[in-house]
Every structure is written in structure tokens, then in C-alpha cells.
Amino acid sequence: MTPNKDIEDDALGRWLVNEMSEEERRAFEASDAFKTYQAISQHTENLVLEPYNVEVEYSKLKKSIAHKKESKLVQMRFYRRVSIAASVLVLLGIGSFFLLNKEVALTRHKTLQGQTKTITLPDNSVVEMNNQSALSYNAEQWKERRDVQLKGEAFFKVEKGSPFRVLMENGMIEVLGTSFNIKDRSYGTEVYCFTGKVRVTDSERNATILTKGMSAKIIDGYLDLNSKAEQMQVPLWKQGISRFENAPLADVIYELKGQFDIEIQVKSDISKRTYFGTYPNDNLEQALQLVFGSMQLEYIQESEGLVVVK
Template sequence: MEENYKLAKWLDGEMTDAELKEFQADPDFPLYEKIKLYSSQLETPKFDENKILNTVLETKKQTPKVVTLKPNWFMRIAAVLVIGFGLFFAFNTFTPTTELAENGKQTTFLLPDNSEVILNSGSQIDFKKWNWDSNRKLKLNGEAYFKVAKGKKFEVNTNLGKVSVLGTQFNVKARKDRFDVVCFEGKVKVNFNTQEVILTPGQMVSFEGNEKIVSKTISDAKPVWLSKELSFEKEKLTAVLEEIQRQYNVTIDAKNIKSDQLFTGKIPTNNIDIALKTITSIYHLKYSKSTNSNYVIEEIK
């Protein structure tokens, strides 16, 4: 009751400076502040004491009873506690989970079924933990490698297409209008617009715009970006430079560069000079470093 009394005085603003200082030192004070915030946003019906009194007097009772009215502040605290903890539980239970890999970094995490996901730089995944068993769907923006737990299944949705899986290992990349899927183990079903493709180990498929542009077999046992390399298959120069910016967390100024050529090959993610030299030598360009994180690429005159 002592704690309730202190809380009530604080809510009503009746504490002395010394009492307030002691109350703020309580480890639970941050929680009390949240309760006060929630309660200030509530609209509760007014307590009409005269109406209740008239109802009691007008009701005939055979055995007199003594009715003890609890202080209004006590009921208020109880209501706020219930609502506050309810909101806290609902927020933590039903809010979608977001996993993010910032530029220049990779992130590894487990799904509720213990499937492993590795996010590449500049990528994000959203999913719901609370109803995972009935809603096994992920939303991917960027690139990720999936190691699906044996016997488990789910869908990977992107703004370009989706991949359905069952106990497999595969890579999905969705950047702008380019959609790439590679199967390393098991089997995956890829849906892109009206097209459906089944991939088995060692097969990859790529779509750009509304067309399938790549369908081939590869020898890699896992995505090369896990080994500090980037692999491209008929990629536009602009897309290659954008990926370099994500991996190294830098800015590349290449506004005056125009090229319709496509790049196929690999570049490192642990040495930006080699990466830029590889690209600029192929396109007959040159690059220079303007600041620690800014580069300029221009044509050789």
C-alpha cells in the first residue's frame, strides 16, 4: 500500500521536492512514467457520484449493507496498469520483425523454425514471429542466402517475384527491376509474373524487366559474396557500381558515364581499388578518390 500511496501522490502532483527526488531514484520509475503517459492519453467516462447515490437510495434492500468506495486514484492506477502492460505485450508480440544489413555489413539470424538467413549489404527482411506456423512468408528487399531447416518450408516474397522452398539452400537477389535466384541444394520454385521455374542444385535464373535473361548451371557450392567476392551475370554497369557502393559503403560519382555494355565476372569486396580497376579497365574509364568515402569515375579522354 505504501508504494500505491507514493504513486498516487506522484500522479496527482502532490509530492514534495524531497519525496519526488527519492521517488525518481526508484528502479521502477521509468515504468511509472510510461504508465503516466498512457493514462494521459486515455478518455475515461466521468464518475457520477450523485447518480450512484440516488440509485442506491431508490433501491429497497432487506438487509442493510455497507458499501465502501475505493479512492478514485486507486481504480485509475489499476486500469492504467492493465492497459499499459496490455499495450506492451501486444506491441512486442504482434509487431513484425525486421532484420537489416547496412551498407558495408552482413547480418546472420535464425527464423522461428531455425532456418538460417544471411543478409547481404544494403538488404532487409520482414516477417512475423507470432503467427509463423500459419503464415510462413518473408518480405525481402535486397539479397539473402537461405539455409532452410530440414523439412521446413516458407515463401520469400520480393517486389519482383517469389520463391517457394522446402528444405533447401538458395540465394535470392532483388534489386530494382533485376531478380536473381540460385539453388544450391534441394529444390525451389520461382514465380516471376506469369512464369514459373523449378530450380535444382547448381541452377540459376535471372529476370530483368519482363524477360528471362539468364538460365544456366553454375559450379559454386554457395554464394560467392560469402567469400568476399561479387559475381555478376550480364549486369548493367550502373547496377555493378551500385552494388560496389553497398558493399564498401562509399559513394561513386559516375553521372556522366553512359554504357550499354553488360558485365559478367567477379570482383572482390575486400579491396575497392581492385574492384574499381577491374570495372574501369573493361569500360575504358578511369577513377579517382575525392574523399575517404567518395570516388569519381569518368571517361578517358
């Protein structure tokens, strides 16, 4: 409220109770505020009010209150039913979430540096794992789906039956009944078929079928269909031999570490060096000489489990 309005209200109040002097009264009655008051007063005098029936209005009030209570009760019942239904839906949703996201109990096998392992799958298929490898599968669903996940290298002898799949980061191998070897490392995947047929699919869904004596590679997620395979009866690693064809030297060192369970420290830049050749898996000194000696790289065995390449 503004100061002028406060003054006008005070003057009107004093005028109504006749507390003004004659001079103040004449001044106030000549003001715009007094003229406004007179107009309001004349208008209200002409108003005709309908008679107010207390009993009738009280009855209306009771009916209104009763209606509101009933409406509120109906609303409460409705909201209660909705809340119950919502709770059921939430519980069903939570239950479905846990059922769908329930962690599958996988059977897992792993080999460390210098280790190999032979396992028998639920259908009597046999897997021989090379060092630094990991394999897992769902034994509970094996009859419905013969799927295994592999990281590393392994030789498979698969019993005939439903499709058998080996899943890897680079692609997938699918067979019905055959024997084959998979070497899946960070630098690529190599597949060799010994018997039967093998379908090899890369991460881009390009596929090829291998028969006995054929091989394929998946490099950087893509199939290499020009791979030429040497005829073998068993995988080279099972013969005690490791072989590389223009492989990055860092990858060869990784295999050496895994095969002989050693640490290799490299002091020079080998990022552009590649190796073409073989080495025996049971003779560390000969393997080091064949790899580093042939590449004119100086090396020294500082301890039983440590090799330093200068």
C-alpha cells in the same frame, strides 16, 4: 397584384359603402368588374350551409390530436429502435475495420552499405543477409505461415516443414527444406539452388522448379529460363566475390557503393555501358581497377569515402 386590380378593388369598396357620386356609380355598374361581382354575389346567395355542431366538431378534434400523438410516439419508438440498430451496425463496422486493418507487427532486419548480418528464424532456419538488404516476417503467425519478404540479397538454409516462401517485388520462391541464394535488386532477381528443390514464380505466375546447381533469373517481372549456372558450394558473395554478366554499369556501381560503403559520382554518360566480370569484395582499389579501368573510364579517389568517375 396589378395596378388595374387595385383600382377595381378600391371602386368596389367605395360602391359597397356608398361613397361614390352618381356619375361614378353609373360608370362602375356598367363595368366588367361590377358584372363579375354580381355573378359571385348571386351564386353565394344560393349556397345552403349545413348547421355547424360545435360539440361534435370539438370531439372530432380531440380524437384527431390523440391519434397524432399516439402515431408520433410509435414513430419515435420505431426510429429510436432503428437508430439503436444502426448505431450497433456502425460500431460493428468500425470494429471490423480496425480488426481487418490492424497493422501487423512484423519482425524486421536490415543491413546498410558495407554490412552483413545472420539471423535465425523461429523454426531455426538461418538467413545470411548481404549488404543493402531488408527482410521481414510475422513471428506470431510463423507456425501457420512461413513467409518472409526480401529486398536485397540473402542466403537461406531452410528447415524442413511446411512450405517456406520468400516474397519479392519480382516474384516468389517456395521451398519445403533446402538451401538457396536470392539476389533481388531493382534491376532483377537471381536465384541459385544449392540443395533440395526451389519453385521460382515471376509476377506473371510463370513458374519453374530448380534443383541442386540450377539457377534462374527474373528480369522485368519475367522468368529467364535459359540461365546457365556455375556449380558452387556457397554463394559468391560469401566467398568475397562479386560477379556480373553484361550487367548495366549503373547496377555495378550500386553494388560497389554497398559493398565498400562509399559514394561514387559519375560525370559521364554510362546509360549504355555494361560490365562482364568479377571483383573482390575486400579490396577497393582492385575492384575499381577491374571495373572502371577495364572499361577505359578514368576515376579518382578524392577522399576516403568518395570516388569520382570522369
